[in-house]
Amino acid sequence: MIRFENVSVSYPDAPGPTLSEVDLHVPEGELCLVVGRTGSGKSTLLRAVNGLVPHFTGGTLTGRVLVDGRDTRTHPPRELADVVGLVAQDPQAGFVTDSVEDELAYSMESLGLPNPVMRKRVEETLDLLGLADLRHRPLATLSGGQQQRVAVGAALTAHPRVLVLDEPTSALDPGAAEDVLAALHRLVHDLAMTVLIAEHRLERVAQYADRVVWLPGDAKPVAGDPGEVLAGAPVAPPVVRLGQLAGWRPIPVSIRDARRLAGPLREQLGPPPTDHPARHTATPSPAGHRTRNGRTAPPADTHTGPDNGTPLLRAEDLKVRYGTVEAVRGIDLSVGEGERVAVMGRNGSGKSSLLWALQGTGKRSAGTVSVNGTDPADLKPGPRRRRIGLVPQQPADLLYLHTVAAECAQADRESDQPRGTCRAALDRLTPDIPDRQHPRDLSEGQRLALALAVALTPRPRVILLDEPTRGLDYPAKTRLAEALHTLADEGHAIILATHDVEFVAEYATRVIVLAEGETVADGPTGEVVTASPTFSPQTAKVLAPLPWLTVTDVATALATR
Incomplete structure (x- = not known):
């Protein structure tokens, strides 16, 4: 369904290619998870699927991207709209109407679907994503997570054969994220929809993935079984890191699989200390x-x-x-x-x-x-x-200048801090962001790091x-x-x-x-x-009723045994 053939993407003035020699095949009916460090090219890879890269973003793309047999070099995004649905990192940037119901219907109107079909699909999507109570609400009055669910719904109503999602759960509460991912899982298994997801909160998504693609940033991508790929990547959910610490094979990516392997580890850890804070639930x-x-x-x-x-x-x-x-x-x-x-x-x-x-x-x-x-x-x-x-x-609401360097310099002046204070804070969060880069051209994570550095520069109480x-x-x-x-x-x-x-x-x-x-x-x-399964971290779920919350806690406890 999706095929990358030796694809590289480069942008002017960039120190190197954003994507390099990507060979990837995602068959029909597969959920593929794309992982990598902030700025490793995940969003670029996703946008290449519907032709936004390079038709809209510019830059140079070499190689071929084929979607359902269509070459994105000769088919711009408008000619792929019936096949590919895209949900971007910032849902607000993609909204074109004012209300929830209108937004869900817009993509179908663009495809010229009959009114009865549109009405039926809107109702199905409202129920699927738990949006029925919001149907008449203005989009501007919704929370960030509610807007994200609307953006996913707007892509689904067109019934694309391929759905591409960039950080789809980043603004969702744990319960809403589970609902959205469960809906996507059903679409993959019941309708053979092909889903490509880039996500940083891997603890939410990894268990649903049929395959993981890791973008190292400085080498060719690595694709394969979720547990094996994540075990070798610098980005991995806690359940994978716990599996590595305990020496479990195969490496689990779900709580269920980890709990089946965790009996000996719980025995090794022994009963929790009587004064451990998590005992007082x-x-x-x-x-x-x-x-x-x-x-x-x-x-x-x-x-x-x-x-x-x-x-x-x-x-x-x-x-x-x-x-x-x-x-x-x-x-x-x-x-x-x-x-x-x-x-x-x-x-x-x-x-x-x-x-x-x-x-x-x-x-x-x-x-x-x-x-x-x-x-x-x-x-x-x-x-x-x-x-x-x-x-x-x-x-982005805090960023209004044309370069990263200008934002940092302005933050230093406004805060009466020595020159370089904001830049040093930025480097502690996300190093190696070029000074002359425009803030709007940064990845979502890089932009957040810059805004954090600006806000922390005056060292508020x-x-x-x-x-x-x-x-x-x-x-x-x-x-x-x-x-x-x-x-x-x-x-x-x-x-x-x-x-x-x-x-x-x-x-x-x-x-x-x-x-x-x-x-x-x-x-x-x-x-x-x-006290709540919704807010409980993965390590606590795997080791319950023992009280440890993080892999670091477990490693420390094992070191003292």
């Missing part, structure tokens, strides 16, 4: 309990403030309302020096609205916020950035991050965690809204779970994440 309530004034109080087992350190940020009875929608409903929050707090919850639960309300420039319907005794909303931009910084879900690992590979996440650890050790308070359960397990000291704008759980990471 919490049971988050789905809705909290109501007080007499109608507000929702946290469940009895929640953590209502930092155990130590001076509180840097306080919020009391914080509310955010958009028309008739209550996004945040009377949240009380206290975060102290050195705390690393993860805010979790399904898409639309109020995480982003909470962060913007805390930062001071977002909507706030009621309540108070103070950072070191001052409300950020009362500060001018410069002093506010030094007190509280926010990196939004769309990092409180740092707010909205989906900070979106588009980052595992090594980049490790570098981000190290940078945030350093800031926390220096007394900064860090709050991040995320769906990345593995990053939370590695990094956060405290987890807050929101539902419909209310706090339903708040406590130490080990307690909250192990």
Whole structure:
């Protein structure tokens, strides 16, 4: 169905080819997962399938890409639209209408399908992806994860034979991601659709893949069995790394296969220490309990403030309302020096609205916020950035200059920091990004790293991050965690809204779970994440009932046995 024949792609002024000598065959009815470091060429490979590379992006493509027998050199994207559906990293950039239902119908209108067919497919897609309650909503009012589901649905309604998805679960909560991937799995097995996915959150996708293609970036791609390829790649989900640590063969890529092999490892680890924090499991309530004034109080087992350190940020009875929608409903929050707090919850639960309300420039319907005794909303931009910084879900919103070097230099000037401060922060997150590169030409992960570096340059006392690992590979996440650890050790308070359960397990000291704008759980990471199968990391699922959350925890425990 998809065939790459000695394909290389180069762009002007680039130090080398983005893709080099790619030979790949993806047969009909296969789900193929493309992996690699940030900037290794995954998006370029995907866009070559429907002809966007090079017809739209420019550059030079050598070799041939054939899709259902059509050569993309002679068939531009419009002549492949009936065969290939593409879901890009940034769903907003691909929207052409204003509402969910109109967006789902647009691709079919472009193909000239009859109205009864369009109506039937829209209804099927709404049910398939859990979008029925959003059908009349304006796209601009949806959360990032909801927009991503709409983008997947808009591609599916055309019934393409090939579906290409670039980071399709990056903005989805764990439950929504499982729903989308399960739907794709059914399409592959029931309708023989061919699916090509590039994804960094491999713990979500690897179990569904028939084949994995690893792009090393400096050598020919490696394709083969998921477990074998991921075991040799620098990007691998925790279950694969746990299999390598334990010496399991074959290397498992699913929780089920790993648990079948994990009995001897659990015996070797022995009973958990009696004082291990994850033994004290919490049971988050789905809705909290109501007080007499109608507000929702946290469940009895929640953590209502930092155990130590001076509180840097306080919020009391914080509310955010958009028309008739209550996004945040009377949240009380206290975060102290050195705390690393993860805010979790399904898409639309109020995480982003909470962060913007805390930062001071977002909507706030009621309540108070103070950072070191001052409300950020009362500060001018410069002093506010030094007190509280926010990196939004769309990092491009912080970037407006023409080169990476210009963005870094401007961040240094605005923050009164020595020249090179922002560039040094960028290199710690994602090294080797060229100074003269335009920020809009960076990969999603590189663009996020640049926005993070800009926001961290003034060294704000409180740092707010909205989906900070979106588009980052595992090594980049490790570098981000190290940078945030350093800031926390220096007394900064860090709050991040995320769906990345593995990053939370590695990094956060405290987890807050929101539902419909209310706090339903708040406590130490080990307690909250192990109390829910939705938020539990892979290592915890494989080794349950033992309390270890990460492969690093297991390695440390084995070293002490």
